[in-house]
Amino acid sequence: MSSSLPPTPTLSASHSGIPSRLLPKATKAKSLIYAGKTTPDTIPRTRGLALPQGISKPAFLSAISSLRAILGGENVEINDGELKNGWYMEHPNTHDMMPILSSEEFVASAVVYPGSVSEVQTITQWANQHLIPISPISLGRNLGYGGSAPRVRGSVTIDLGRRMNKILDINAEDFTCLVEPGVTFYALYEEIQRRGLGDKLWIDCPDLGGGSVVGNTLDRGVGYTPYGDHWAMHAGLEVVLPQGEVVRTGMGALPGNNTWQSFPYGFGPVSDGIFSQSNFGIVTKMGMTLMPNPGGYESFMYTFQNESDLAPLIEIIRPLRISNILENVAQLRHGLQTISVKGLPRTTYYSGSGPIPESIIHEELKKTPTGDCTWVYYGMTYGPPHIRKYKTDIIDAEFHKIPGCRKIDPSTLPTDEYFWSRDKIAAGEPDLEELLWTNWVPNGCHIAFSPVSPIRGTDASKLYELAKNRHAEAGIDLMPAFCVGLREMHLIVEIVFDGKDEGMKKRAEKCLRDMIDDAAALGYGEYRTHLALMDQVASTYSWNDNALMKLNEKLKDALDPNGILAPGRCGIWPKRYRGRGWEMMQTGAGSSEGNGVAPSPGEAKI
Known part of the structure; x- marks a missing residue:
């Protein structure tokens, strides 16, 4: 590897790092990737700070200052410098490092780092007050599908992984775990080994282990053991809704419950599904079932x-x-x-x-x-x-x-x-x-x-x-x-x-x-x-005059009346954005932006 390339961070130094056992592989992979680069790793900005449509720069900076006062200046970063791509293990959290369009199409205006559920609530309430779109990521390693990028240019990225990365529970009797968004498959596997449970518990992982267990599961990713359907293997969510309320699904809604990760349904409608591949809430905790060691x-x-x-x-x-x-x-x-x-x-x-x-x-x-x-x-x-x-x-x-x-x-x-x-x-x-x-x-x-x-x-x-x-x-x-x-x-x-x-x-x-x-x-x-393809794919699920999308829009408008949470994700646009050219279809593709947003009655505007 070139001497100009620093070593990849390990798990001991970063929640998103590589296990030490894989460091030689990471070094080799990184050197091969950079050997094929003919462009600098940093991309100069030509369009300046990406502001959400309808928000002036002074108003945006004022809103950011108010958020810094609450979360601390070190936990709120404005994204107005060069864009750095990196690679899989050192990826950006502001944009897509593998863009099919310009790197400045799907780009964040700022990144915030909550450290608790209450801080996630604070951020959603702040976004509603100022009508600023927010885009949550767990780690943003969803490469090939958009990575860390927000669908709406100028959104504020909520990076849940940096400070919310705890393994809250590993239950070796029930074969379950409870994790926060910043826990990678690498981290979960290594912790099971550290606790001496590797002979008893297996995890299921996708092709690469650096992704978030929560993020991959919510996007319905797959792995390669008999537990490969990750969404089918989850059990219990904690979710911050777009206006700041917190709910727990399944048995988690019962105070003092003891079966949250053991039984995924609880009583009444099963609401977990609406938080998978959607923009209806921010998942802050998720339970998963673990596979018993099959004995060979x-x-x-x-x-x-x-x-x-x-x-x-x-x-x-x-x-x-x-x-x-x-x-x-x-x-x-x-x-x-x-x-x-x-x-x-x-x-x-x-x-x-x-x-x-x-x-x-x-x-x-x-x-x-x-x-x-x-x-x-x-x-x-x-x-x-x-x-x-x-x-x-x-x-x-x-x-x-x-x-x-x-x-x-x-x-x-x-x-x-x-x-x-x-x-x-x-x-x-x-x-x-x-x-x-x-x-x-x-x-x-x-x-x-x-x-x-x-x-x-x-x-x-x-x-x-x-x-x-x-x-x-x-x-x-x-x-x-x-x-x-x-x-x-x-x-x-x-x-x-x-x-x-x-x-x-x-x-x-x-x-x-x-x-x-x-x-x-x-x-x-x-x-x-x-x-870039979400609108087109969503439009193919059009049975009965787009009945499914109409249902999704009703849910979106009820849960997120100001349309602040990840607008456009999976083709689901809030009412304020609809009919304004935000959709990217087969014809007219190439720009990620529409023609502004409608006012939100009853909300303070800046």
């Missing part, structure tokens, strides 16, 4: 030679997955990702224009320990040896119905092979490998296409073909992965682009927007998307 595990990897193997393979996977013979949220990835995840630039293999030819992909794969293939399946089985053998024998017999199927012997794989990262993650141990494929192009950024479908071969083929066609039009390499749940599968297509190349950025955005429309026409919807 065994990772396995199969390769399949032909592109046409996709549909019959998915048909084999479905009954195995539904019956839990295939136990975890496993991944079926394209062979190109086996190459790209090594972290080397595309020019190592091909310097031509357009998508890398399949012949070159196959030739390069022949040189890898995985060998030549089109598809790679990463899975794991759990339990004592005789239980694992029973399951793996069934899996092996079924997978070998595909001609050319190969089971890769893990003992033949070097210690730095990507397989071992998947092995750790599927055993609940957070790692740091996944984003190495962003080095595929200089100044590597990514944005994700994430549709959901049934586990059917016809569905997999349709989605793969539409993605392949649109990538060919855009001249972008296709990197698809199917993440298979119990009765659905997520297709995650990471579009990797050069953040400095404006032409490539426009092609990447158009490719993604076209795929969203193509998928919707076939009956498939995204489960998650980037800030």
